[in-house]
Amino acid sequence: MGVRVRIPVPLQKLTGNQTEVECEGKDIRDLIENLDKKYPGIKERLCEENGSLRRFINFFVNEQDIRFLQGDKTELKDGDEVSIIPAIAGGIDFSEEQIERYSRQIILPEVGGAGQKKILEARVLIIGCGGLGSPCAYYLASAGVGHIGLVDSDRVELNNLQRQILHFTSDVGKLKVESAKEKLNSLNPDVEITTYPLRITSENIMDIIKDYDIIVDGSDNFPTRYLVNDACVIAGKPFSHAGILKFEGQAITIVPHEGPCYRCLFPEPPPPGMVPSCQEAGILGAVAGILGMVQATEVLKYILGKGELLNGKLLIFNALDMSFRRVNIQRNANCQICGDNPTIRELIDYEEFCQLRSAGK
Numbered sequence: 001m002g003v004r005v006r007i008p009v010p011l012q013k014l015t016g017n018q019t020e021v022e023c024e025g026k027d028i029r030d031l032i033e034n035l036d037k038k039y040p041g042i043k044e045r046l047c048e049e050n051g052s053l054r055r056f057i058n059f060f061v062n063e064q065d066i067r068f069l070q071g072d073k074t075e076l077k078d079g080d081e082v083s084i085i086p087a088i089a090g091g092i093d094f095s096e097e098q099i100e101r102y103s104r105q106i107i108l109p110e111v112g113g114a115g116q117k118k119i120l121e122a123r124v125l126i127i128g129c130g131g132l133g134s135p136c137a138y139y140l141a142s143a144g145v146g147h148i149g150l151v152d153s154d155r156v157e158l159n160n161l162q163r164q165i166l167h168f169t170s171d172v173g174k175l176k177v178e179s180a181k182e183k184l185n186s187l188n189p190d191v192e193i194t195t196y197p198l199r200i201t202s203e204n205i206m207d208i209i210k211d212y213d214i215i216v217d218g219s220d221n222f223p224t225r226y227l228v229n230d231a232c233v234i235a236g237k238p239f240s241h242a243g244i245l246k247f248e249g250q251a252i253t254i255v256p257h258e259g260p261c262y263r264c265l266f267p268e269p270p271p272p273g274m275v276p277s278c279q280e281a282g283i284l285g286a287v288a289g290i291l292g293m294v295q296a297t298e299v300l301k302y303i304l305g306k307g308e309l310l311n312g313k314l315l316i317f318n319a320l321d322m323s324f325r326r327v328n329i330q331r332n333a334n335c336q337i338c339g340d341n342p343t344i345r346e347l348i349d350y351e352e353f354c355q356l357r358s359a360g361k
């Protein structure tokens with residue numbers, strides 16, 4: 001048994017396309033010598049002529065950057081895992097700053113250089129910069145999502161700050177999209193942000209979502225929920241849905257026609273007044289945070305094409321007993337929007353739709 005070495009794409013020619021090899025070595029320097037015996041030419045790709053490590057290549061031992069250990073004298077033991085991360089991976093040139101900034105996720109085999117490139121090229125629209133949208137946007141920006149669109153017509157209020165973590169006390173009165181953009185840009189200048197300080201409607205939604213790969217629904221009312229669902233199903237855009245109330249949350253990821261949509265789950269909205277809003281019933285800020293982060297995680301998994309999405313599965317979280325449950329949701333063949341014979345073929349008036357249901361009861 002020796003050390004497991006993860007080989008980056010540019011060096012896989014030398015290892016016969018192996019992405020991972022076993023090798024021996026008492027430290028990094030010794031490991032490189034032994035790698036070169038097995039795979040001639042690898043040393044000159046990793047080291048300068050004077051033997052020092054090339055500065056555009058980073059080594060991690062068990063996820064620790066060797067620059068913060070003992071450099072090329074970092075000792076190795078059986079079972080250690082060494083990742084070699086060059087500045088050029090998956091066909092993209094990363095700057096040194098990007099390599100450093102994203103190093104902890106680039107070393108994940110599910111991300112790697114190719115995955116980081118996908119993240120940097122991704123376009124995500126977040127509807128609502130509140131309790132769900134704030135934490136979600138924060139983690140997407142920190143991961144390096146290249147383009148984030150923010151939709152919200154509201155201004156920051158003092159009572160928002162308990163959960164809407166992108167907004168600070170000094171932002172009260174400011175447009176939420178502006179406040180959010182400032183924080184996200186200051187967190188990660190790689191991210192390009194487009195703001196939409198407007199209320200999303202049947203008239204404007206199709207034109208906005210067309211520019212994005214995936215949508216995050218962080219809205220706080222039923223008309224917008226159904227509007228986002230129907231628009232995304234019509235446009236064939238995947239979206240992440242989450243809802244929160246008091247100590248509970250729900251999340252589901254909708255990939256139109258590959259699983260159920262929000263209408264398959266709830267064909268009709270509850271009558272107004274039946275389900276209280278967070279404004280009426282309250283919400284623990286941390287619960288909003290957990291669900292917003294579930295949404296961010298789903299978006300990153302979708303971008304990377306890794307793991308299993310909450311597609312056809314409703315996640316139900318209860319903070320009081322700290323339980324996460326998942327229930328299976330089927331696509332409804334009679335669904336009005338994604339069923340076999342859809343009756344909704346264009347967007348309707350969703351305020352009226354949600355009101356009408358109540359009048360009919």
Ligand SMILES: [Zn+2]
Pocket residue numbers: 260261262263264265332335336337338339
């Ligand atoms: Zn449906």
